[in-house]
Amino acid sequence: MKKLLIAVTTALTMSAANAEEPDAAAGEALYADSCAQCHGPEGKGMASFPSVAGRDSDYIASRLEQYRDGEKVGSNSGLMIPNAADLSDEDIANLATYISSEFQ
Amino acid sequence: MSPRFATRSAYGIVTLAMITGLSTAAFSSTDTPDLSQETLLSGLEDPWDMAFLPDGTMFFTEKCLGLSVRDADGDVNHLLGMEDSDGYASTADDLMCSGQAGMNGVAIDPDFDDNRYVYVYSASNMSSPITNRVLRLTVNEDFTEVSDRTDIVDDIPFKPEATDHPFGDAGAHNGGRIRFGPEDGYLYVPTGDNHNSELPQSPDSLGGKVLRIDRAGEAAEDNDPPAGFDPRIYTYGHRNVQGLTFHPETNQPIVTEHGPWHSDEVNALVNGGNSGWDPRPNMSGRGDCPDNYCGYEPNQNEGMSPKERAAYMPLTDTTVYPNAMTPAWQNNGLSQGINGTDFLTGEQWRGWDGRMAIGFMGIGFGDTAVGQRINLIDLHETGEAVNDVAEMHVPMGPARFRSLVQGPDGNLYAAVDEGNIYRIIPE
Numbered sequence: 001m002k003k004l005l006i007a008v009t010t011a012l013t014m015s016a017a018n019a020e021e022p023d024a025a026a027g028e029a030l031y032a033d034s035c036a037q038c039h040g041p042e043g044k045g046m047a048s049f050p051s052v053a054g055r056d057s058d059y060i061a062s063r064l065e066q067y068r069d070g071e072k073v074g075s076n077s078g079l080m081i082p083n084a085a086d087l088s089d090e091d092i093a094n095l096a097t098y099i100s101s102e103f104q
Numbered sequence: 105m106s107p108r109f110a111t112r113s114a115y116g117i118v119t120l121a122m123i124t125g126l127s128t129a130a131f132s133s134t135d136t137p138d139l140s141q142e143t144l145l146s147g148l149e150d151p152w153d154m155a156f157l158p159d160g161t162m163f164f165t166e167k168c169l170g171l172s173v174r175d176a177d178g179d180v181n182h183l184l185g186m187e188d189s190d191g192y193a194s195t196a197d198d199l200m201c202s203g204q205a206g207m208n209g210v211a212i213d214p215d216f217d218d219n220r221y222v223y224v225y226s227a228s229n230m231s232s233p234i235t236n237r238v239l240r241l242t243v244n245e246d247f248t249e250v251s252d253r254t255d256i257v258d259d260i261p262f263k264p265e266a267t268d269h270p271f272g273d274a275g276a277h278n279g280g281r282i283r284f285g286p287e288d289g290y291l292y293v294p295t296g297d298n299h300n301s302e303l304p305q306s307p308d309s310l311g312g313k314v315l316r317i318d319r320a321g322e323a324a325e326d327n328d329p330p331a332g333f334d335p336r337i338y339t340y341g342h343r344n345v346q347g348l349t350f351h352p353e354t355n356q357p358i359v360t361e362h363g364p365w366h367s368d369e370v371n372a373l374v375n376g377g378n379s380g381w382d383p384r385p386n387m388s389g390r391g392d393c394p395d396n397y398c399g400y401e402p403n404q405n406e407g408m409s410p411k412e413r414a415a416y417m418p419l420t421d422t423t424v425y426p427n428a429m430t431p432a433w434q435n436n437g438l439s440q441g442i443n444g445t446d447f448l449t450g451e452q453w454r455g456w457d458g459r460m461a462i463g464f465m466g467i468g469f470g471d472t473a474v475g476q477r478i479n480l481i482d483l484h485e486t487g488e489a490v491n492d493v494a495e496m497h498v499p500m501g502p503a504r505f506r507s508l509v510q511g512p513d514g515n516l517y518a519a520v521d522e523g524n525i526y527r528i529i530p531e
Contacts (some may be wrong), residue, residue: 037466037474037504046504046521047150047167047465048203048271075272078405079469 022090027098030091034083038076043103049076053103057096064092135455137530141499144517144525145174151519153209153281153444153507155222160512161247163222164525167206170199171224173247183250184241186226193249198230203273204296205236205262208280213319214289216243221319222250223291225280227262236260236278238293240319256321257336261311263298267395270365270404270469272299277344277362281444281507287355290316290324292338294345294359301384301397304341307333312381314339314348314359314373328376341378341428343399343419347445352458356487358432360442360462364399365469366410367419368435368442370462372487380420380428388424390417407470410437430488433481440475441465444507448480450514452530456480461496461516463505476502478518498528 032041038049045051052060066073067084074080087095145151150167160176170185170192185192186199186207199207205227213221220243228237238257241250263276271277277296284291297303297312304312307330316324316338323335333340338357347360357373364383371379383399385392393401402408402416414437420428435442444463448456459480466476478498482491504521511517516528 037468037476037502041522047506048273048276072405075266075270078270078400079467081405082407082470083468 022093022097024098024101027094030095031098043099052099055100057100060099061092061096137454139499140529140531142527144527146524148523150521151525154509154517154519155210155212156511157212158512163210165207165210165224168201170207175247181248198228199226200229203275205275205278209282211282211284211291214284223282225282233264234262236262259310260295261298261309267299269299269394269397270400279345281346281348283348286350290318292316292348292357294348296344299397299399304381310334312342313337314345338375339373339377339379341381343381346443349446352447352449360445362442363419363439364417366413366439367437368439369419369431370433371429371431374429377429378425380422380425382421382424383417432483432487433490438472439467441467443505446508446510448510452514461508463508465504465506476504478505500526
């Protein structure tokens with residue numbers, strides 16, 4: 001019983017920590033897998049795809065939430081809406097943290 | 105290896121090919137070179153195209169910056185800048201970029217040694233509305249400056265404002281690759297449809313066409329478009345052609361063409377031919393379309409079966425245009441950002457000698473894989489089919505492959521949107 005209590009407490013603590021502190025490394029992995037092909041390895045944008053450099057985390061998160069909700073924002077919405085559809089709140093927080101801290 | 109063994113081995117391959125119905129070319133693709141790479145230039149801003157002199161001197165464009173040249177020792181001179189650019193020997197403030205448009209293709213005159221001419225395709229706001237132009241420039245002896253700008257074409261349409269389409273910003277579907285035909289010496293100029301459904305089949309507009317002109321911008325004498333068409337038009341009914349090369353044996357021009365959420369195409373061009381693109385609304389079973397352009401319909405913002413799309417809005421509409429040029433290849437029905445292309449020639453490429461390299465920038469829409477890669481097409485001799493399609497696994501990995509050019513040293517050069525130009529070396 002004591003072991004179970006410790007396990008639950010640990011899990012809750014970890015969960016709370018995760019919710020409070022986005023994981024930039026996880027954001028980096030997700031960015032490389034799903035974003036860099038258009039926004040570029042340094043976030044500067046490529047071709048007609050916009051730069052994400054210099055954006056703060058609130059901006060990135062709110063845009064991704066809009067796309068996840070199916071809202072059209074700009075001419076690349078057709079690409080962004082399906083890309084954002086399956087993102088969790090945690091994914092968005094991780095991406096926003098990574099992009100805003102890495103691409104100044 | 106003894107000659108006898110070699111003979112028997114070759115016989116075995118031919119026999120097997122006959123039995124299975126495959127060409128020997130398909131087997132030769134197993135004899136492929138190892139590849140190494142060198143980064144020729146990095147930190148570039150949207151490098152768009154390259155053109156080489158025999159000694160390895162390379163002219164290159166950056167979409168929003170301008171024209172530069174890298175000499176065989178690696179030194180770079182910035183020759184002609186666009187508006188808001190710095191560090192160029194001269195600047196032309198009318199040259200501007202917007203979305204997909206800007207300074208695109210570059211080509212060197214076949215008689216460069218005598219006339220020092222180099223050509224670029226660029227958007228310009230010198231006239232209103234904005235157009236794309238083909239500029240002829242004279243390069244000085246030490247490759248530090250260009251002068252005597254002459255706009256040999258000034259009326260290629262440019263998309264002036266945003267519309268309700270994917271990639272719908274101003275400057276979209278802008279074409280822009282330019283190349284001289286190795287046999288006829290004419291300049292071929294592919295253009296785009298600007299998301300304007302009237303352009304591809306229009307006899308007057310230069311949008312959605314491949315032009316064929318001389319170094320003064322005059323129509324090639326034997327261009328054979330339908331009666332009433334602008335005589336500079338070589339082929340028409342295109343959507344957005346951004347890859348152009350010539351068959352190494354027949355010299356036939358061959359283009360790559362972006363598909364409408366399906367079916368990127370490779371087309372071997374026939375003088376006067378129609379590529380069969382006609383995205384006008386209220387025809388061929390289609391109703392109204394967003395901003396009068398059906399070029400991504402149906403469901404332009406949502407993923408669906410590429411086959412269903414192809415039935416509704418074909419890139420080559422053989423129902424309406426039964427004499428349309430037959431595509432050699434349609435990328436297995438997918439659209440993934442097909443772009444620059446060139447033939448690999450020379451024994452250094454081993455089983456890939458004679459294959460057409462095609463770069464893909466990648467588009468991840470719906471359930472279609474992004475698809476950033478270089479394909480190697482073994483084109484059928486008719487130009488209307490392929491014998492085999494392989495993939496070149498390049499050392500740098502996936503990237504937005506914008507321009508591919510085989511250099512005078514026999515290596516393949518690749519410009520990627522990430523900002524690099526690579527030399528890919530077969531060994």
